Amino acid sequence: MIFSKRITSMQQSPIRKLVPIAENAKKQGKKVYHLNIGQPDIETPTEFFEAVKSFDEKVLKYSFSQGMPELIEALIKYYKRYDMNFEHEEIVITNGGSEALLFSLIAVADHGDEVLIPEPFYTNYNGFSSAVGVNVKPITTKATEGFHLPKKEKIEELISPKTKAILLSNPGNPTGVVYTPEEIQMLASLAKEYNLFIIADEVYREFVYDNLTYTSFGNIKEIEDRVIIVDSISKRYSACGARIGSIASKNKDLIKQILKLCQGRLCVPTLEQIGAARLYSVSEDYFENVLAEYQKRRDIVYNALKEMPNVICEKPTGAFYVVAKLPVVDAEDFVIWLLKDFDIDNETVMLAPAEGFYATPGLGKDEVRIAYILNEKDLKKAMNILKIALEKYPNKK
Secondary structure (H helix, E strand, O other), rough: OOOOOHHHHHOOOOOOOOOHHHHHHHHOOOOOEEOOOOOOOOOOOOHHHHHOOOOOOOOOOOOOOOHHHHHHHHHHHHHOOOOOOOOHHEEEEEEEEHHHHHHHHHHHHHOOOOEEEEOOOOOOHHHHHHHHHOOEEEEEEOOOHHOOOOOOHHOOOOOOOEEEEEEEEOOOOOOOOOOHHHHEEEEEEHHHHHOOEEEOOOOOOOOOOOOOOOHHHHHHHHHHHEEEEEEEEEOOOOOHHEHHHHEEOHHHHHHHHHHHHHHHHOOOOOOHHHHHHHHOOOOOHHHHHHHHHHHHHHHHHHHHHOOOOOEEEEOEEEEEEEEEEEEEEEEHHHHHHHHHHHEOOOEEEEEEEEEEHOOOHHHHHHHOEEEOOOOOOHHHHHHHHHHHHHHHHOOOO
């Protein structure tokens, strides 16, 4: 049987494809510290579970394709805290941020069109783009520059008649970069000049460290008709399994088009929407405490990496990831070796090879993404395991 080119050209998740090796290591009795995936160990607010438990209907019905009105209203109130004013007709609820990304790409680009994405990028940007026939044109950023954007002229060189959008996460996954107000304004000016959409993945909006200024594309009035904000409760409220995301845009015509896709998949699960709506009533103290915890974890990981010989990384300022260049020939081989052949007292660590976060061939081969999502004690132990592993690894540069 022959499969479609659409599916065979789609890459496997570089984050998840090594999971069977990790599971096999666990079957052999090893403890694996998972720093490979953005699954926080922060407790989900009890409000979510209380809302679901209080559901008392006799029939679990379809929800509206656009999303439950209560959840949309909760989002409208949430965005007001960030000086963004959306109306009911400017938001749709999606099955996680992933569906929001996929629907946004389908809505703005045809087969053979292009999107510009700063690399390294969240791997699903590439997977979703290739699945719908959209070509990724990477804007290469460098660890030595903190993964900040190149000058406007460099990005302009990448724009062609087929370019339809700029897609980026801010704060960045996998880099942890927080783009400056000047960088945001520069991309806004390009979008206006070249008639491009901006798909702004802002799911880590609350996680900005060192008192840095965060600028949302939703705050730039002159391009509000071309901004698509992708959002999610997964990381914000440590509710990854609920799979509740959203799309917000002042472009009502765009939302109408995306609503066709929402109607095609009928609706987002009702109970999860009920729980999500309650999450948006969680107090500001929750975010303050979580932010302080992640900043502490960031410092543990970054300081440990800086002490490891020949490891190169810049301090991340947002999200909960860091990309590090290791003194190894092939990072994926190193991660497999960690799982199969290395342990300290029957404990090892799992990282995400970073090559799959790039579109440019050859880049990221000696890099890994580390998600600092474990508690302080486990993080310190995991970083010590990594330090000793790099000393003992036979295939070093």
